[in-house]
Amino acid sequence: MSELFARRMGTVHRSFIREILKVTADPEIISFAGGLPNPDLFPLESMDRASREVFANIGASALQYSTTEGDAGLRTIIAERYAKRGLSVSPDSILITTGSQQILDIVAKVFLDKGDKVVIERPGYLGAIQAFSIFEPEFVAISLESDGPDLAELEQALQQGAKCFYAVPNFQNPSGVSYSLEKRKAVAKLMDTYDALFIEDDPYGELRFMGEDLPSVYSFREKPGILCGSFSKIAAPGFRIGWVVAESPFYEKLVIAKQASDLHTSTVAQAIMRRYLETNDIESHVGLIKERYGRQRQHMVDMIQQHFPSVVNITEPEGGMFLWAALPEGVSSMDLFDIAIKDKVAFVPGRPFYVDGTGENTFRLNFSNSDEQKIEEGIKRLGSSISTLLD
Amino acid sequence: MSELFARRMGTVHRSFIREILKVTADPEIISFAGGLPNPDLFPLESMDRASREVFANIGASALQYSTTEGDAGLRTIIAERYAKRGLSVSPDSILITTGSQQILDIVAKVFLDKGDKVVIERPGYLGAIQAFSIFEPEFVAISLESDGPDLAELEQALQQGAKCFYAVPNFQNPSGVSYSLEKRKAVAKLMDTYDALFIEDDPYGELRFMGEDLPSVYSFREKPGILCGSFSKIAAPGFRIGWVVAESPFYEKLVIAKQASDLHTSTVAQAIMRRYLETNDIESHVGLIKERYGRQRQHMVDMIQQHFPSVVNITEPEGGMFLWAALPEGVSSMDLFDIAIKDKVAFVPGRPFYVDGTGENTFRLNFSNSDEQKIEEGIKRLGSSISTLLD
Incomplete structure (x- = not known):
């Protein structure tokens, strides 16, 4: 029947990462492969209390169908949080979605x-590649430098009709790279000049451990843009x-597209999240996450410097959940993966993040979901796997 | 920027029904327009208890990312419930979705x-028309008779390459029509003969007030089919x-398509639903719903017979949430809608349910979400609106 x-x-495939997660189910494997937030930091008690209050105070209407746009109170809170960070957004411009993947x-x-x-960073976010692929665009990959995209490549793509x-301008998945202030402004200007759409995905923006918060590209646009956010990394x-x-x-x-997709996002889930936000200080909770992830990131960078051969280059992200490593040119991170799994450590090879089939020598490491002890042991193992491969 | x-x-529009719901926000209007289950019948206390138990027993992993396929325990329960109704289905053939709209x-x-x-019933389910329209198929509408589709029209469409x-073979939305056993078998056979895909949507099948439960078309297929289910009408x-x-x-x-759409359905929502099903007798809960909706349906039929001019024809559904009315040919239910709103009663005009632009004289009435007193008063008002229109 096929x-x-x-x-x-x-042309659309299952997420390679999700496939890897199956390989790494072995509890002896230390996995830096996933993209999971640390569950120890989920505000479990507060969510439990919020949930009880939803059942007690809101009752049946929390279990009923609701509007496609999403809970009005939740949208107001999101707008207020943007305002605190200097971005003026009306709640009427906010649409609640079933995770930011749905956006x-x-x-x-x-x-x-x-x-x-469609222009996409090289490397680029896999979930976006997967979602967009369903609609059969032509991807144009542009280089991601340590301070953002190569502007000449971006302009060339726009000239050619992109x-x-x-x-993902903040602590990108997979690379950990963030755009400099200058590149944010330059990207905004280019998108305005060419009347093009900038889809700005920002799930990690609030998780900055060092350096200064920078405004969104969205805030520099003169023409309408698309800005995506999520509670997945700051709550659960x-x-x-x-x-x-x-x-x-x-x-x-x-x-309209959201309505056709799933009518609306879970009423119960929205009600619990809203209540949690109304009755808890999420800013101090985000502070906890940043403190913990910051320590883990620092420890991973330190351990890499101790245990990886010096020919391996890494990014040193100022926030987020990932860092990015590059083996010498011509060395395959897929080959490394096979060795590493035997050494009981896992990561994600870089190839799937490159729509143009390059990136063979790169790989992604997640630091949010391992404590310092695991990071130390895992990076030691991986350093040894790399040495084996390069020998 | 458009x-x-x-x-x-x-070619894709906002749901007309959702627009109507805005008009009917006036609390003085008795609305038979919505498609809402009765919130008085939501198992609120049991869900509250299930939710507490999820936070206490499952904890953080109920707030974490989870598999695209869905909670394994929940899928097992769904398979067991099918088995009780005589359909053997493996949990591995069940994919949890964000409502059945997402299917x-x-x-x-x-x-x-x-x-x-794409062949669709005339009238057909609006949510499906909306979801499919995004992918720009050509709709072929076939007549829905009182015992199911016109088989000659179906075969002709299949011959022409559909x-x-x-x-929706059980208590269809919008018409309330159910397929007879003979038509179920005949449809299965036709779909097999032409190697075509049968997408069987069954949100209401468990809500039968009278007559005998009938097997799904899916169960008569020799080739693979698609069977859709939902907790929306039997739980919340x-x-x-x-x-x-x-x-x-x-x-x-x-x-793969689900993963690209929203990664997975809410882990928390799935965990609560699973716990609810594990610790409550949903069959007796469904019994309560059937008893109540059955009474409301009967009262609506009785009141229509008393208060509508006899030229109005209605279906008399054996289950579900809707019944269907037809004014004399050439009379417009949109004109009736305008009068009815002034008379403080609402319904959904039939036109949007017809992909071929016919159905001008038809309309849908919901009986699940109004008590008998409201049904009596609302049908009186609507009868008077019809008389005004026909005068």
Whole structure:
């Protein structure tokens, strides 16, 4: 019956990362492969209390169908949190989504025709590549430098008719790279000049351990943009609550696409998240996460410097959950993966993050979900795997 | 910036029903327009208890990312419930979705190329029309008779190359019509003969007030089909938990499409639903719903017979949440809607349920979400509106 499949399914694959997570189910393996936040930091008691209060105070309407746009109170809180960080956004421009993955799906529905040119960072976020692929665009990969995208490559892509640019300017997944202030402004200007769409994904922006918070590219735009946010990394991902900020006329179309996709995001999940935010100080909770992840990131960088051969280059991210490593040119991180699994340590090889099939020598390490002891032992093991490979 | 929109967005519209719900926000209006289950019947206390137990017993992992396929325990319970009703299904063939609306989206992603012919009942379910429209198929509407689809029209559509048939064989939304046993078998056979895909949506099948439960069309197929289910009508919709049953190779592709759409359905919502099902007798809860909806349905039928002019024809559904009315040919239910709103009663005009633009004289009435007193008063008002219109 496979002749019934749509043509697009020939080019869309299961997430390679999710496949790796199966390999790494062995409890003896120290895994830096996942992209999971640290569950020890989930505000479990506060969420439990928020949940009880939702059942007691809101009752049946928390279990009923609700509006596609999302809970009005939750949208107001999101707008207020942006205001604190200097961005003025109306709650009416915020659409609640089923995690920020869903934003990518509905943005693709609204904007991508088959064959449209979509610019993406090299390496780029796998979830976006997967979501967009369903709509059969042509990806144009541009180099990601240590301070953001190569602007000449971006401009060239726009000159050649690219319709949009999807990027993660803060502590990017997979690379950990953040855009400098200058590049943020320059990207905004280029997108304005070419009337192109900038899809700004920002799940990690609040998790900065060092350096200074920088404004979104969205805030520098003169024309409408798309800004994506999520509670997955600052509260907990299991609720599947993200949001997209977009002005009219984008907003209305995104609502239509969201409605066709799943009617609305879980009413119960939204009610619990709203109550949690109303009755807890999430800023101090985010402070805890930053303190912990910052320590873990520092320890991973330190251990890499001690245990990796010096030919391996890494990024040193100022926030987020990931750092990025490059083996010497011509060395394959897939080969390293096979050795590392035998040495009981795992990571994600870089290839799937490159839409142009390059990146063979790179790999991603997650530092958010391992304590310092595991980081020490895991990086030792991985250093030894690398030495084996390079020998 | 609207030149950035994908071509598909030109033909996809916001749900007309959701727009109507805004008009009917006036508390003086008795509304038979919505498609809401009765919130008085939500198992609020049991869900509250289930939720507490999830926080106490499962803890942080209930707030973490989880698998795309869905909670294994929940899938087992769904399989066991099918087994009780005589259908043998493996938990490995069940994929948990964010409500059953999402099934329509992922099925369209997996199966529909632009221009593919999709057979749909006339009238047909609006959510499916909306979800499929994103993928730009060509709809072929076939007549829905009192015992199911016109089989000659179905065969003709299949002969002309239709790829799939989407249908709601039990107590259809909007018409309330159910397929007879003979038509179920005949549809299964036709779909097998033409190697076509049958997408069987069954959110209401357990809500039968009278007559005998009938097997799914899925159960009569010799080739793989798609069977959709939901907890929205038998527990509560605010969790957004549906599921799709599909064998390999359909299953794997649906998982890929689901992953690209929102990674996975809310872990918390799934955990609460699972715990609720493990610690409560949902069958007796469903019994309560059937008893109540059955009474409300009967009262609506009785009141219509008393208060509607005899030229109005209605279906007399054996289950579900809706019944369907037809004014004399040439009379517009949109005109009736305008009068009815002034008379403080609302319903959904039939036109949007017809992909071929017919159905002008029809309308849908919901009986699940109004008590008998409201039904009596609302149907009186609507009878008077009809008389005004026909005068």
